[in-house]
Amino acid sequence: MNYELLTWLIPLPPLLAFFIIFLATHKNNKLSHSLAIAGAGLSWVFSMMVFFFAIGYEKELTSSISWLPTAETWLNIGVQVDALTAITLFFVAWTVLMIFIYSVGYHNFGQPKGDHDRPGLAPHGAELIDQDGKHKHVLSIEPMYARFFGFISLFAFAMYVLVVSNNLLTLYIGWEIMGLCSYLLIGFWYAKPSAKAAAQKAFLTTRIGDVFMLIGLAALYTLTGSLHYEVIFSETVLHDLATTISPVFGLSWAGLIGLLILMGVVGKSSQFPLHVWLPDAMEGPTPVSAMIHAATMVSAGVYLAIRFFPVLSAGWDGGSALTTPMVVMAAIGSFTALFSATIAVAQRDVKRVLAYSTISQLGFMIAALGVGAYIAAAFHLVTHAIFKALLFLGSGSIIHGMEHGVLHTQEHIDPQDMYNMGGLRKKMPITFITFLIGGFALAGFPFITAGFWSKDEILSGAFNGGFNVVFWVLAISAFITAFYTMRQISLVFLGNPRTSAAKHAHETTATMTFPLVILSIFAISIGWVGIPEYFPVIGGIVPNWLETFLGSMLHSEHAEAHHSSIPLITSLVVSLGGLFLGGLVYRKIQNTEKDPLEWSLSGVYKVLANKYYIDEIYQFVFIRPTEWFAEKIVYQLIDQKILDGFLHGVGKLSMWLGGKFRFWFDLPIINKGGDKMALGAQKMGSNLKVTQSGRIQDYMVLALAFSLLGGFLFYLLLF
């Protein structure tokens, strides 16, 4: 088997599905989703084959071709499968395939068309009349069903390209296609103003990061003449980058480029200053949320950060003297983790809680990278992707169940508001169990769930590195995470139904629950590959495969971490404590209005519920002034007054000059001269007309005569 070729082929099936769906089959829903799932499935098969090959042989697969001629050399593109690519491929393939399957059920395939549904809006539900003449409200199929599958196919293609590419150029291409797809999919229901705004927000916010990243790539290409990993991450190049000083702030080039790339990561992975787009991205369909938050977009950011770790950490000796980008990462990551965890506590929308938890968990990863806990970050990336996909799909299932109830009771309530739920465990058992597993994984429930192991790794990495501030901030974040996770589970599933819609909620179809089950299995078992060997009792039963596998990638050797039980105890305490506290507080919520925290924290709660007013601040600081500047200065002053006035003046002057020219130059000289010339030409033509008899033979005589004459003249001149 030619595994290099196989690696090339991984991204192609979804792309093909995208084109076929859009060009040919978009009229046929069944064919479209079959194509999309077949494409994703094929990629899944290829990815698994490559994955098992990679872990079996521990050999890098590389292959590249010449793509674009650049003056004297060629721009090569290619594929590469190393340890990081392999594990990323693993979770990307699984989550993507599961999300694809889930989407079939989520978009109500097999249901009738809605009466008032139109493209650009979420389906409203259809009204059926059964045999008894009773009106019955059921869910209706998404009006742009095929289009959705086309878009997510393209999304999957971009992610695969990003993962398998061996250079930053194709990675960047995949990166940008994902930006486009996120725009298209967040704004999938484009007739909703909020969705439209969210799509634009996501696109523009990530764009800020992308521009800096592009500058970083350009700088890197200028310096090294290549964007290939093997060139950039070679010892000599890294050394050069780390030791040469850039013109900005006295940073080394590695630091500067690292910071620029980091900006892209911050935008894509939604870290603190640029995190605002991600919660709003909940406006898209839930599979899209799962796609963005678990499988692709935000993972891509962290993937890039991990991939770029050699440059980010260039000059780091493994001790506590961090490089500038690492310091920034540690700061941003830990701050974001805490910051968004606190916001999540006060959210009522089931998906927004998860959105902020995603930001928080990504903060964990970035912080882990910042303190050099490289493997922990990768580990958490994988586990997080799995359980967050599970959680999002689960929340989609919950919303779906609620929508069912809402349609049944015709209540006018928000099906996403957790306070309108409650007691769903009996109505939706599969969703409940899988959501519970996912939630516990997120909270880091000890020993069983995958989240515990990866989070523990991060905490111990921070602690063992001696970064106490980071450690405690993350620990607090973990505590809050466990708290709001339990809050969510309690509000949604436990207790009694708080609305009649919740009473009539319904378990969702098999196409939606099947992915939940698969992902929940992984959410538990994936953690076992990374149990540290020093762990008491169960450490060493399962070898810490992840560390040996991923560790082979690292260029700089780590100092042997000294073990301590403090992080372990901390993670035990924070997760169990948080879960317990959350359960305690939210166990028995009866009314749909008030949050228990609201009276205990009052003002702070308001700040949290409004996300620290970050959006408002941005609105006030950036957007308003920009709009004012554009309106008043650029349009009214510069455009209308100065430029237009000038142009009017020029126009008048030209008119005046034109008139003068016309009477003094054009009419007497050009016109008359032209007339004379025309007359002359006419006269000449009538004289020469005789030669043009229309008879071919006359022309031949002339040709012969003139060629002889010409030859004669030529002869005379030459000799």
Add this chain to the structure above:
Amino acid sequence: MKILEFLSDPIIVIQEWIIQLFTNWGVTQEWQTFLLYLIGSAILGTSALLITLVLIWAERKIIGRLQDRLGPNRIGPWGIFQPVADMLKIFIKEHIIPDEVDPIPYHIAPIISVASVLLMWAIVPFSDNVRGSDLNVAILFLLGVGGLGELGVILAGWGSNNKYSMLAAFRASAQMISYEVPMAIVLLIVVILSGSMSLGDIVSSQNIANIFLLPLGALIFFIASIAENGRAPFDLAEAESELVAGFNMEYSGLKFGMFYVADFLRAFTSSVIFASIFLGGWRGPGAEQIPILGFFYLLIKSTIIWFIGVWIRGSMPRFRVDQMMAITWKFLTPLSLALLIVIAFVNKLLANSSQLIQVVVFLIINFVLFYIGFLISNKLINEKVRMEVSSHKRVLAQPTNIFTQPNSGG
């Protein structure tokens, strides 16, 4: 010894004798060759013309027998001197030149006709070493000389300044041009098989006579050569009931005699060519040791072919013009093209297999193609008949129309 040698290979012995003679006379080498060619062509042409005398008698006799008549029987035993008498009559006949003829074409036409036949003899290999000229493009030469024949016909038609002659000439030349196409294609197949365009090489390459490899090709060639010669059943140019007597009707006396001779000689010449191309020419048992045998083999083979031609002439009715054209363009040409393509492929495929397999495969191909062609042509004929019957509407007198439609019948 000398006698035996002479008996076994008289031509070469005579040639050597003449060369010696010339050398003794002091003629240079180049002139010797020139003179030898001159003598050879004179002898060849004369003997070919003399054979015609026999041929005319034999043909008339055979046709007579076929038609249950006696045929010529007055002059000499079995009427054998009849052609001589005819010849004498033609020599002494009055030579009428009609008014308003175009003199040059009128006078040249019979000469070109005879010449075009005689020229073909130049390339016929009579034995291993006796031939007029071993031309390396003999096949092309054959076709080119065929073109000269057309020229003679057209000149005769034009020069006579008679519209019936002209029509006959058009018919004849159209027929000849049309039938040259399948003929040329079959000759191409033969060239493919023997790898040479020289008639000598074609003959000597036939360890198995070509007719066993290409029965269908031989059939096509045979039909085409009959048509080319304008003999029955393709004697449309001389259809008495339509065209009085063909392109040569304004000719009389010796000039008519030349057309007459050309006609009979061409029939035999094409038999000789057929024998050379498809029946192995002079080849036969012992012909390589005793070259004189080659003459006889060639004579026997071509006489058989010639006899079949006469036989057909005596027993087949004449085709219509459209039938004649349809036969070549709709049947022979496509069939020969198919044969060419298939044979070219198979020949390349079987290049290394044994002779037996080649023969068998070629035979099968020929018969299959013939069968397919036969089926298709049969179908076409049937369809045509059906079409005519169905499209033929009987016109019935309808007197009611006259009263109901005042405008009609007016």
Add this chain to the structure above:
Amino acid sequence: MIPLSWYLIVAAVLFSVGMFGAISRKNAIAILISIELMLNAVNINILAFWHYHSQTLGYTDLHGMVFAAIVIMAAAAEVAIGLALIIAVYRQRKTVVASEVNALKG
């Protein structure tokens, strides 16, 4: 034994005769005939040079032969098309006189 120059002179004379015919004859078919003469002259030239080259090279020079063959093919195609054109013009205008077909003017 024959000098190359003889062939060349014959070809040149033939070419000139053909050119004269092509320009001076009235009948379109006659013009076509004259063009055939010119093409034949060209072929004589080509084959004479071919002979000369083959003789100096010691083996068969293919270029000359191919050139001559293509000239013959072109001549055949030219006659076919030319005569078809003449017949078409004859149908349209009832004339074969080249000078009466004078649409080639402004």
Add this chain to the structure above:
Amino acid sequence: MTPLQIVFLLVSIVTIFSAILVVSLQKIFHAALWLIVTLMGVAILFVLLEASFFAAVQILVYIGAIAIILIFAIMLTRNIMSDEEIQSNRSWGLVLLLVLVFAVIFINQLSQSAIFNSILYPLEVQGQDNIMAFGQGLLDPAGFALPFELASLLLLAALVGGVYLAMDKKGGEAK
């Protein structure tokens, strides 16, 4: 004077003489006949050049096809232009002068060539091998297969075009 030279001189004189008749005869049909003589002469010149293949092709194509078709065309258009009309344009004298000048210049320029006076000897490669080499060259992809195929395409196009042009479009004649 070798016999070959005598033959050459005779043939070339006949050829040029008949060519002159071709372009000057009043009767177009006779001109076509003389064209055949000219073509025959050229064929013999080809034989003298040891290009027997081209001689045969000359007879086959020119005499067997082109000349016959020309004669057909002459016969078809005979009634339009009677042979009594003057067959030359008015300017034929001027043309004659120009062509004579051209011929003189042409031959003069030819005689400047270095190989003008070289003698042609019999070729070492004999006829059959020439044709063999020619055939293989024509079908050799590295040789002249492409021009050969293009020429066949040209002939096909000429065939189709000729048929189309000369086709009597239905209704065109009906008046």
